[in-house]
Amino acid sequence: MKITLLGTGSPIPDPRRAGPSTLVRTDGACILVDCGRGVLLRLTAAGVLPPMLHAVLVTHLHSDHITDLNDVITTHWIMAPQGAPLRVYGPPRTQEVVNGIMASLAPDLQYRLDHHADLTWTPDVQVTEVAPGDTFTVGSATVTVGATDHRPVEPTVAFRVDDGGKSVVLGGDGVPCAGLDTLCAGADAYVQTVIRDDLVKLVPVQRLQDILDYHSTVEQSAETATRAGVSTLVLTHYVPSMQPGQEDEWRARAAAHFSGTIVLGDDLTTVDI
Numbered sequence: 001m002k003i004t005l006l007g008t009g010s011p012i013p014d015p016r017r018a019g020p021s022t023l024v025r026t027d028g029a030c031i032l033v034d035c036g037r038g039v040l041l042r043l044t045a046a047g048v049l050p051p052m053l054h055a056v057l058v059t060h061l062h063s064d065h066i067t068d069l070n071d072v073i074t075t076h077w078i079m080a081p082q083g084a085p086l087r088v089y090g091p092p093r094t095q096e097v098v099n100g101i102m103a104s105l106a107p108d109l110q111y112r113l114d115h116h117a118d119l120t121w122t123p124d125v126q127v128t129e130v131a132p133g134d135t136f137t138v139g140s141a142t143v144t145v146g147a148t149d150h151r152p153v154e155p156t157v158a159f160r161v162d163d164g165g166k167s168v169v170l171g172g173d174g175v176p177c178a179g180l181d182t183l184c185a186g187a188d189a190y191v192q193t194v195i196r197d198d199l200v201k202l203v204p205v206q207r208l209q210d211i212l213d214y215h216s217t218v219e220q221s222a223e224t225a226t227r228a229g230v231s232t233l234v235l236t237h238y239v240p241s242m243q244p245g246q247e248d249e250w251r252a253r254a255a256a257h258f259s260g261t262i263v264l265g266d267d268l269t270t271v272d273i
């Protein structure tokens with residue numbers, strides 16, 4: 001199982017980091033988790049084109065995690081064989097978001113349908129809204145849905161992907177909680193979006209201070225990894241953006257609470273488990 005951090009950024013634009021998005025590949029499944037800013041640039045750099053995706057999983061509907069879902073939908077439609085569906089799994093209201101995206105794409109769809117005689121179908125986006133405890137199959141993988149705590153944003157979910165005897169949990173955004181602990185228990189790898197609360201607290205901007213109460217810190221993600229007994233902790237969605245030369249500092253904060261392998265880095269950082 002191969003895990004690639006496609007985008008390690010956050011809502012704040014960063015020329016070096018795309019928005020939050022992670023790719024999970026096994027021998028029989030290719031799964032995109034969240035669709036942040038620039039996702040298709042990074043997906044292509046990882047050697048994957050939209051028609052190769054078996055599913056898109058959405059952890060929650062914050063804009064930084066879905067801003068380029070429209071690009072995935074449009075490009076999948078243009079590049080996929082006739083009528084191939086794009087399967088999207090996400091929390092309640094995902095269908096509403098996809099409906100809105102489709103409405104925004106109406107002029108484009110009409111232009112292309114009018115122009116290309118061989119294009120006779122519209123995007124077939126098949127949305128499944130999921131809840132904690134649900135399981136479903138994507139390619140050869142089994143996906144399990146778990147609860148996360150990103151309140152006041154709710155509902156939000158995490159996904160565990162099991163395939164070929166390996167497993168990874170994509171934690172999305174949120175603070176540690178029992179649902180996440182349960183989902184992570186015994187997993188090989190755990191991918192968590194994180195903030196550095198020590199650095200955020202230095203910025204006297206209320207809107208930034210507001211994020212402290214609904215994101216895991218680096219230390220908290222390490223504590224979750226230890227409680228769950230995972231082997232590999234993967235950190236992403238760095239707030240504030242991890243600057244060149246800061247990797248050891250971020251890693252040390254996690255290592256103080258977790259003795260396994262810690263993975264972090266730039267976009268396209270990949271780990272094989």
Ligand SMILES: [Zn+2]
Binds near residue numbers: 060062150153173
């Ligand atoms: Zn969020």
Ligand SMILES: [Zn+2]
Binds near residue numbers: 011020062064065193
């Ligand atoms: Zn986020």
